[in-house]
Amino acid sequence: MRVAILEDDPDQAEIAGLWLQDAGCNVHKFVTAESFLRAARRDSFDLYLLDWELPDLSGVEALERLRVEHADNTPALVATVRDTEQDVVRALEAGADDYVVKPLRRSELTARINAILRRVVGRTVQHRSIDAHPYSIDLGNRVISLRSEEIVLTNREFAVAVLLFSNAGKVISRSHILEEIWGIENRDISTRTLDTHVSRLRKKLALGEDNGWTLSAIYQHGYRIEPVEASTKFASNG
Helix, strand or coil: CEEEEECCCHHHHHHHHHHHHHCCCEEEEECCHHHHHHHHHHCCCCEEEEECCCCCCCHHHHHHHHHHHHCCCCCEEEEECCCCHHHHHHHHHCCCCEEEECCCCHHHHHHHHHHHHHCCCCCCCCCCEEEECCEEEECCCCEEEECCEEECCCHHHHHHHHHHHHCCCCCEEHHHHHHHHHCCCCCCCCCCHHHHHHHHHHHHCCCEHHHCEEEEEECCCEEEEEEHHHHHHHHHHC
8 A cells, every 4th residue: 555644743754654664555755745745646645644734735735735626535644733623623624534633653543544444445455356347356366357257367467457446537656556566666767567567458358448447548647447438528528
């Protein structure tokens, strides 16, 4: 899981980052709202962990901007010393999925993150399958079927397919996919490995109008898989 931490206190960012890394997350840290916003607009993450008080824009204002201006629905947890009812309401109304009061406690933080992810369809290990009719994805047995007929995929092709279908309708950045599937964290690495895997995946799954799903390359961003009717609507609105 790819997590963006917005926190200007280096000690707080370090400890939260270590906890999340221990839980198997890839962590990206930002110390200003503007640097976080730039990254969120060009990249993709599975979760935002946002401090409220920052030197420029508040974490809550940054989240609100992403929700309103960019229709970004990435799960978000606000962490702050503020603890009044008005503060909680303000954060939730800005688009936060949950709210945790500092000082952070490891067990509470991980429990709240897991609770958020359980509410997001297809993003936790508790979901043992993904139904994207006519495709069925069995996560336990690592099998994808099209109308009950199994499709032979390599391990990485399967992993890419699961990541994309789990985020159906959302643009997943190239760096996100490379980091999560290949373990590559340098966004400047020049490789066509991902493009080759996506091309093979598109052919093997026979993605297109006949089977109701499209897999599109989004220029300078990444890839998006979505139902045909959604892609048609997006194109007409564009």
